[in-house]
Amino acid sequence: MRHDHLLTAKQLSRADIEAVLGRAREFADDPAAHADRHPGALLALCFFEPSTRTKMSFETAAKRLGGDVIDMGAVEDSSVKKGESLADTARVVEGYADGIVLRHPSQGAARMASEFVDVPLVNAGDGAGHHPSQTLLDLYTIDENAGLDDLTIGIMGDLKYGRTVHSLAHALTNFDVRQHFVSPESLRLPRSVRYDLHEAGANVREHEDLDAVLPELDVLYVTRIQRERFPDEEEYEKVAGQFRIDADTLAAASDDLAVMHPLPRIDEIDPEIDASSNATYFDQAHNGVPVRMALLDLLLGGDEA
Ligand code: NCD
Numbered sequence: 457m458r459h460d461h462l463l464t465a466k467q468l469s470r471a472d473i474e475a476v477l478g479r480a481r482e483f484a485d486d487p488a489a490h491a492d493r494h495p496g497a498l499l500a501l502c503f504f505e506p507s508t509r510t511k512m513s514f515e516t517a518a519k520r521l522g523g524d525v526i527d528m529g530a531v532e533d534s535s536v537k538k539g540e541s542l543a544d545t546a547r548v549v550e551g552y553a554d555g556i557v558l559r560h561p562s563q564g565a566a567r568m569a570s571e572f573v574d575v576p577l578v579n580a581g582d583g584a585g586h587h588p589s590q591t592l593l594d595l596y597t598i599d600e601n602a603g604l605d606d607l608t609i610g611i612m613g614d615l616k617y618g619r620t621v622h623s624l625a626h627a628l629t630n631f632d633v634r635q636h637f638v639s640p641e642s643l644r645l646p647r648s649v650r651y652d653l654h655e656a657g658a659n660v661r662e663h664e665d666l667d668a669v670l671p672e673l674d675v676l677y678v679t680r681i682q683r684e685r686f687p688d689e690e691e692y693e694k695v696a697g698q699f700r701i702d703a704d705t706l707a708a709a710s711d712d713l714a715v716m717h718p719l720p721r722i723d724e725i726d727p728e729i730d731a732s733s734n735a736t737y738f739d740q741a742h743n744g745v746p747v748r749m750a751l752l753d754l755l756l757g758g759d760e761a
Pocket residue numbers: 509510581587590619620679680718719720
C-alpha cells in the first residue's frame with residue numbers, strides 16, 4: 457500500500473482493498489503461523505473512546521505477527537486528564553512505537569494527529585467520521601458471503617452518525633454495487649457523504665422502510681443508533697428501537713441473505729437470529745484479526761519483509 461496513514465476509506469483504491477483482502481486470506485488459514493513477520497514491532501493503542509473488538513483485534517493482530525502493543529489505557533489515567541493536547545500525545549507516542557492506532561470522539565482527530573507523526577497511523581474511529589479498518593473487515597466478510605461485484609446491499613440504522621457506514625459506503629464505490637440506505641429521515645446519510653458518493657458515481661437509493669427493498673438484498677448491514685453522538689437524549693428516544701430485525705423480518709428475505717453488524721448491538725438484531733445461517737456478525741468480528749494482520753503487515757512494510 458502506498459499510504460503512510462490510513463485515515464479515511466476514501467483513500468482506498470480497489471487495488472489497495474484487494475491487496476489487504478488477499479493477504480488477509482493468507483493469514484486467515486493459520487493466524488498463529490506468522491510470528492516471524494514482524495518480530496519486535498510495537499503498536500501503540502491510543503483509545504480516547506470505548507472499544508472491545510477494534511482494540512483487542514489490533515492487539516491480537518500485532519501479537520500474531522510477532523509484535524506487541526503498548527496501550528495508553530483509559531483517558532482518565534493518562535496525561536490527557538492533565539490537559540495534554542492530542543498533538544503532543546501523538547508526538548510522544550510516535551517515539552515509542554512503530555505504528556499508532558487512534559480512536560477519538562472528534563471528527564478529523566486522526567488526520568490532525570497524523571500531521572505530527574512519521575510512523576503509520578490508523579484511524580480506528582474519529583467521532584462520526586470514518587472507521588476504515590472496520591471497512592476492510594466488512595469488505596472481507598461481504599466478499600466471503602456474497603462477493604463484491606454485482607452486489608445489492610442494504611445499509612440500515614444510524615446513517616448520520618455511523619462512521620462504519622460512511623467508510624463502507626465510500627469503499628463500495630470501487631465495486632459494482634447497488635447501495636440501499638434505510639433509516640429514519642432524521643438519521644439519513646450526511647450531505648457530505650451523499651455528495652461524495654454521487655461524485656464517485658455510486659448507485660445509491662435511500663428509503664425510510666426496509667420492506668420494499670429487503671427481498672432483493674444479498675447483504676443487510678445493520679447498525680446501532682449512536683446514542684453517544686446525539687446532542688439531545690429526547691432525539692435519541694424518538695428513533696431508538698425503530699429498526700429491529702427478527703425472524704419475522706427475515707421471512708421476506710432471500711435465504712442467502714447475509715446479515716452483518718459491526719457490533720456492539722443493542723436491540724437491532726433479535727438474538728433468535730444468531731443461530732441462523734443468515735447471521736454473519738460474529739464471523740465478521742473474528743475476521744478483524746486476519747484483516748488487521750494484513751493491514752499492519754502492509755503498513756509496516758510487509759512487502760520488504
Ligand atoms: C463501531 C464503532 O466504534 O464505530 N464499533 C466497532 O468498531 N466495531 C460501531 C458502533 O460502535 O456502533
